[in-house]
Amino acid sequence: MSGSNFLSLDPTEAASRGRTTWLAARLRSAIVEGELQVGSRLPATRALADELAVARGTVVEAYRRLTEEGLLVSNRGGGTTVARVPAVPAGVTATGAADAATPRMLDISAGVPDVSAFPRAAWLRVERRVLAHATEHDLGYSDPQGVLPFRRALAGWLARSRGIAVPPERIIITAGVTGALSTVSNVLRARGITECAVEDPGADGNRRILEFWLDRLHPIPVDADGLDVSALAATGVRVVLVTPAHHFPSGVVLSPTRRRELIAWAERTGGLVIEDDYDSEYRYDRAPVRAMHATAPEQILHISSLSKVLAPALRIGWMIAPEALHEQLVRTRWATDLGSPVLPQLVLAELIESGALERHLRVLRTRHRQRRDAAVEAVRRYLPGCEVGGIAAGLHLVVTLPAHIDETRLVARAREAGIAVQGMSSHRLTPGASGLVIGYGPHPTQRLADAIRVLGALAGFSSGGSA
Template identity: 60%
Template sequence: MSVPTGPKGAGEMAQGSDFLQLDASAVPRGERTEWLTGALRSAVASGVLPLGTRLPPTRVLAADLGVARGTVVEAYQRLTEEGLLTAARGAGTAVAARPLDAPAARSTGTWEPTVYAPETVDLASGIPDLAAFPRAAWLRAEREVLSTATARSLGYAPPQGTPELRTELSAWLARSRGVRAAPGQIVVTAGVTGALSILSQVLRARGLDTMAREDPGADGNRMILGHWLRSTVPVPVDGDGIDTDALAATDARAVLVTPAHQFPTGVVLSPLRRRALLAWARERDGLVIEDDYDAEYRYDRSPVGALHGLDPNLVAHTSSLSKTLAPALRAGWLVPPPHLLEDVVEARWAADLGSPSLPQLALALLLRDGTIARHLRTMRARHRARRDAAVAAVRAHLPGCTVLGVAAGLHLLVLLPGGVDDREAAARAERAGVAVQPLSRHRTAPGPPGLVIAYAGHGPARLREAVARLGAAVRL
């Protein structure tokens, strides 16, 4: 710390730290955690902070920088969760590893600067802010489950899922999504992917080996359906959702839709289309599979109830906690129509006897005590701020492009000018250190080019930097 000789005056102390020459004075208050995390991550990646280096205590660094101690604690915690730092009682916090994408330093016998490729910012993976995962709450729940578990609890659970979790999911779905399903109607799955795999096998056994799907639509879902079924039929999506007239022109008797927040366009299935879709299923003796994608995150619109509530006999409802908590949990559920329930449970049993019991019991506890609801409220506010930063950055660095899907979810769609090759644009962006998905990856029929940008995994400052790099690389 030193006495400034500039405008602040001789009696006013400058804010800053000799450690990495960090200076937070120009960083907006709400962005200091992201800034400090990025600065430390870069120092580890470049080798400025070698393995084993001890970092300053959080109180010391916070005082030097003139920031709240919680800012430093959160930055250290994020990097610890990434595996870059380690903390031990009495030993402080130290560098434990370099980022996986940081190249190893060359050994030449003499020192020389190493030229590093720019760190890739992942705007392609549609995941929430995993650094915010409620680790303490999860550990508490696991400890409580283990301390109270009976011998029976440690045995095989019903393939349909533990009664405790299904009971909590029944209440959760009723109050949050308008899905009224008794615990006995719910099947716990390994995420939405697990639900689609089970449904595909059940339908195929009943002679339905073709399924309609949205176009554009999630590439991952298309591949899963294509693995189990003979064919999938693309159906166009417009501003009101899936085109039900085009659907009626197909021979399909089952369709997969994302009505609450369509991926990747972000549109909501309109009330008129909802009625038409159910009428189509009724006339065909068919099935609507509702992937309740991104329903938990909405920012600028009224709540949209689940399609399942309109006719549980025609709709199979599925969703997961991958966007609420973390994909690593592989925690999802399926509410099939009553006439498919028995076959679905049998297929779940035949697959692997069902999901592990202990995580289900921990999750049931967190649903029951309100932890999940509180966490979701926190995440909505955090993701909204990131959405706002991403949209503003796109408008600044990709001027003239249309931005869609911003009212909800964890991604936005940027439509590029006609004639632009979005796959080449995404490739140029990746070479510049920013990973995004081309819209053409998710469509079958020709259509306008675009880029799908997943913003939830990065703070506002990092998003602004990444989108600026993206705009320079795409050069529209």
């Protein structure tokens, strides 16, 4: 049976045509998790290939990809060694231990995927092809709505993954969800609409963007079935922002009854539902939840981005608007900055069409599920008796704190100890139950456990888990 003592590599874990990708991912993970330290020497390509019973070219290509990423370095006569540790959050080493020489903050706030897994090698290969074949037209000013090849690829992907069947002509590329909300807010204000309803609790980042552009936000309660549509109707507001597939931060799904009520509200009042589909790609313990847009495309403006799929730094998102708003949104997009950068859109088009993006997502889902499980286990051990919610999907979980624990004080003490964590109050406009929002996406399992152990101690629980 083939296999290697080095990192206990088992080639049977890899798909028959995906061994290079599997090996590169396994080595990358070993560097991130601290199994391979900076300066560690990797086996010779021929020796590792023999142990794994794979072609030497498979190992050579895996090493090459990580060398391009800057993670490995090939030393003439000295073999291949680890050059650096990627994306280690501030304040900790790759193994999760505090770095006493450079004390910085370990951020377990919500909303970030494992950006260390960004498909750098695949991106570089596609980018080279795009540049090699780019025409003068490609390198000139582009359609402010977004380049057509990307919108075509995105239309197919949204149909497969979210049940949204729209032609490319209805998709508007934006600078992430923030860019979409800013553009929509400007169009609403131009139409005399200066107020918006939001979920309470709800994403603080979205709320701050809307507060910048609009005059007033109306908090609408969220319960186990999602947004309270009756409370929405009582406000008289004509626009509402919702996260129906996975409410942030509680994780609840807008129930079928509430979905029907929300669409009926929009049809009855001429209202607009802004659907933020922010992390629908990550689900672990439940069936897929379809986007609302398909059920009422003229009442729902759908927005999403690739921030949770690849990396927030890309600043690539999209919106699909009711026909009555489409042209004004495109004109506003043009007047803002002439549209999104062309080259990343062309690269993304090929990554989607080739299936590379979906393969990347499969890797991330597995990794994030493992980290989710580790975070839940750590909460149950170090914060016993605290309810854990929002775990069926997404990149974060919610820990409800007992009434005697002061959330604000706990968050402040955690920051003093070098851990940045969000309290539920930061996502509320009105008072409510206290809790913590813990993002597990970018952190190795041991690092998560260590951080949650510290939170438990600061909250007054013993290291063994009892109060």
